[in-house]
Amino acid sequence: MNINGxxxxxxxxxxxxxxxxxxxxxxxxxxxxxxxxxxxxERGRDVxxxxxxxxxxxxxxxxxxxxxxxxxxxxxxxxxxxxxxxDEGTEHFFAKDAEHPYVQEKPFDWIKGYQVGGKSLIWARQxxxxxxxxxxxxVRDGAAIDWxxxxxxxxxxxxxxxxxxxxxxxxxxxxxxxxxxxxxxxELNCVEKHIQKSVAAAYKDRHVIIGRCAHLTEPKxxxxxxxxxxxxxxxxxxxxxxxxxxxxxxxxxxPWAAKTGKLTLRPFSVVESIIYDETxxxxxxxxxxxxxxxxxxxxxxxxxFVNAACLNTNLVLLNSTxxxxxxxxxxxxxxxxxxxxxxxxxxxxxxxxxxxxDGYYYGRRPTTAFMPNFRNVHKQETDFQRGYMVAFSAGRGxxxxxxxxxxxxxxxxxxxxxxxxxxxxxxxxxxxRYENHLRLSKDLxxxxxxxxxxxxxxxTDNDEKLMKDFLQQGQIMLEQAGCKHITAxxxxxxxxxxxxxxxxxxxxxxxxxxxxxxHNQLHHVKNVFVTDGAAMTSTGTQNPSITFMALTARAAxxxxxxxxxxxx
Numbered sequence: 353m354n355i356n357g358x359x360x361x362x363x364x365x366x367x368x369x370x371x372x373x374x375x376x377x378x379x380x381x382x383x384x385x386x387x388x389x390x391x392x393x394e395r396g397r398d399v400x401x402x403x404x405x406x407x408x409x410x411x412x413x414x415x416x417x418x419x420x421x422x423x424x425x426x427x428x429x430x431x432x433x434x435x436x437x438x439d440e441g442t443e444h445f446f447a448k449d450a451e452h453p454y455v456q457e458k459p460f461d462w463i464k465g466y467q468v469g470g471k472s473l474i475w476a477r478q479x480x481x482x483x484x485x486x487x488x489x490x491v492r493d494g495a496a497i498d499w500x501x502x503x504x505x506x507x508x509x510x511x512x513x514x515x516x517x518x519x520x521x522x523x524x525x526x527x528x529x530x531x532x533x534x535x536x537x538x539e540l541n542c543v544e545k546h547i548q549k550s551v552a553a554a555y556k557d558r559h560v561i562i563g564r565c566a567h568l569t570e571p572k573x574x575x576x577x578x579x580x581x582x583x584x585x586x587x588x589x590x591x592x593x594x595x596x597x598x599x600x601x602x603x604x605x606x607p608w609a610a611k612t613g614k615l616t617l618r619p620f621s622v623v624e625s626i627i628y629d630e631t632x633x634x635x636x637x638x639x640x641x642x643x644x645x646x647x648x649x650x651x652x653x654x655x656x657f658v659n660a661a662c663l664n665t666n667l668v669l670l671n672s673t674x675x676x677x678x679x680x681x682x683x684x685x686x687x688x689x690x691x692x693x694x695x696x697x698x699x700x701x702x703x704x705x706x707x708x709x710d711g712y713y714y715g716r717r718p719t720t721a722f723m724p725n726f727r728n729v730h731k732q733e734t735d736f737q738r739g740y741m742v743a744f745s746a747g748r749g750x751x752x753x754x755x756x757x758x759x760x761x762x763x764x765x766x767x768x769x770x771x772x773x774x775x776x777x778x779x780x781x782x783x784x785r786y787e788n789h790l791r792l793s794k795d796l797x798x799x800x801x802x803x804x805x806x807x808x809x810x811x812t813d814n815d816e817k818l819m820k821d822f823l824q825q826g827q828i829m830l831e832q833a834g835c836k837h838i839t840a841x842x843x844x845x846x847x848x849x850x851x852x853x854x855x856x857x858x859x860x861x862x863x864x865x866x867x868x869x870x871h872n873q874l875h876h877v878k879n880v881f882v883t884d885g886a887a888m889t890s891t892g893t894q895n896p897s898i899t900f901m902a903l904t905a906r907a908a909x910x911x912x913x914x915x916x917x918x919x920x
Contacts, residue, residue: 360652365391365616367911368638368653370623370668373470375884375900376659377601377609378513382908383657384614388915391616391651392606393640395660396447396466398619399473401579401602405592407441415440434849435463437474437590445473445590453804454663455793460807461848462663468619469602470661471851474590477566477598477718479519480741480894481510481530485729490890493728493737496691496784499889500861500870503530509902517599517901518575520583520719521564529561529724529894536569537562542711543746543772544721550833557726558829563719563743566599566898578604587716598718620644622800626656626672626681626880635681635880641800655879655911655920659904662853662885666692666790667805669857669882682874685864688857689790692809693891695850696740696780698842699819701826703835705746705772712748712769720745725781725893727821736817737783741893742826744776774835778822781893782815782847784855809847852896854888872907879920883907 366388369379376392383390398404412419419440426433429449438446447464454462465471484503490496507530514533521534540548540562548560567583568575575581580596580603589598596603609615620643627650629636637652658665666689672681680688720743727739751768788810792803823840830838860866863875868887874880883904885896892899914920 360650363650364652365389366653366915367391367655367657368393368651369657369659370638371470371659371661371664371884372468372601372606372617373465373659373661373884374472374475374601374897375904376470376657377472377605378901378904379657379659379883379908380609380615381605382905383912384609384612386909386912387614388912389614389616390609391618391653393621393623393638393651394468394470394617394619395622395643396468396619398617399467399469399592399602401592401596401607402594405594406444408588408591408594410441410591431461432463434461434845435851441588442474442590445592452798453796455796455804455806457806457808458810459846460809461846462807463848463851468606468617469600472600473592473602475897476895477589478895479514479517479564479566479898480722480724481532482506482892482894482899483528483530485528486890486892486894489738493732495737496890497858497860497862497865500859500866505870506899506902506906509906510898512905513898513901515572516574517566517604518568518571518580519564519898520567520569522562524559524561526559526561526724528726528729532564534564535572538565538569538717538719540721541713541746542708543705543774544744546705546708547744547746547774547829547833548721551723551829554829554832555726557729558723560721560723563722565719567718568597578608580604583718585715585717587718589718622802623660623668624648624671624800624802625668626658628672628674628676628681628877630674630676635877641802643800646800654915655881657904657908658880658882658886659884662692662856663790663805663807665882665884665886666856667792667802670790670792671803677876681880682867682876684876685867687865688867690786690788690856691784691858692788692790692853692855693782693784693888694809694847694854695852695891695893696782696811696815696819697778697850698815698845699778699780699822699826699840700843701776701823701830701838701840703774703776703830703838705774705833705835707834708772734817734821736814736821738781738818739893740778740780740818740822742776742778742822744774746772746774748772774830776826776830778819778826779850779893779895780815780818780822781891783812784858784890785812790856807848811847852885852891854885854891854896857882857886858889859887860889871910872903881907881911
């Protein structure tokens, strides 16, 4: 192994963070604020806020293909091109299929964003807290293992990250979806309010609310201090927001960390493995391959945060082998990579609504209506486990001429709003299963000499039953609201396209059945913390990013305290 660099002293930091996305950015912010010299390693290129958003202000006609990807791109990228957010304006924020190959033992669409900021530049920005029922669900129905924490443990950290990130939402008073530290909410439009009233009249346990999202509707001083401004409701977020109107590592946590003078950011750095010292009984650093030169360098630190995003976090830890840990760092029980899970997005409904012809809306609202999970919340009530969150929106397209025409009459018709249409989708919880797992290929390596990841993750009968229930209940609710032309469908998408990968390095109380403790430490390597999606013991029905942020802030502050107590 060739070790290149100016020497161990110059390559030594107080903390190393692997990954610069949503959770990695939060780790950097918290650690540097507490005075730790922190190295953040990112496998992709650097992306600076505003400067490196080349398409942020483009009009549709500014793109060669009117913002659609050409056919040859789709043919070369059959996985990446499935992502709803990939187009001419955003393709530079997506890793192309050939750039990091992997083995699909079962079909799995791995969407990757390899740059500083990671997928925080292209996420959907929906932020819902977990409730007490989510942390208690495993105990209640016997699936997976018990979480080592409860809602009360994480609640103050939800507040901590919400205040800094800026979350728009309404105080709805629901115990199934706790309120947070909210900025002014977006508003439902007239048809969505009509459906809200209809659902409320028919069901006591189903609540339609406006979505909670990481957008600055009314910035506070803390947001101005970050250099951010009010969301402009352009809904061009995936291109990078020059206003900083939505939360990303690039506009928020990383610049904040940089202001401390304690941050070193190193792009083009693929982490090959974490270095374990058997004599010290701890991890001492990480081995990095430069993506351009392929040269290898070791960096050292007292604590290491692994935030490479779920699949790559599993890959790094599984590849971190030694005589003490031949199957992966901290993997004494052989469970690392197992119990991988995701969200089930397969079911969707479409409908129309006749009425409210005089109602319209303004701007491009960056969120939708949501309905928190109402299935199996307090007890087991159905023939499937867990449940689903519902998201829906109503809108009006362009008017359509009543008969074939051209000229002024045709143009005039197009300027008028068309009929109302409704789109409803599910976000279903998948129950972690041992057989759904990630492992390293024994034969194939990537261009940096690192084993390729094998994904063996699929749907179960439980997922099928859950989806069918959503389609049935969704149709009933739309019918009750007076909607017409209702169609329900299963798009049979592969796991992974939800981009909510979770598990593989799960938290738990017992080292025999889990990899991490209640503070996200590896049970057997106390100075290594995992706080991204890999740490999740179950998936809930909520969008997971705000939980990743809260877990990261909590773990980082615990780690600093342990360092001060000389326990790390």
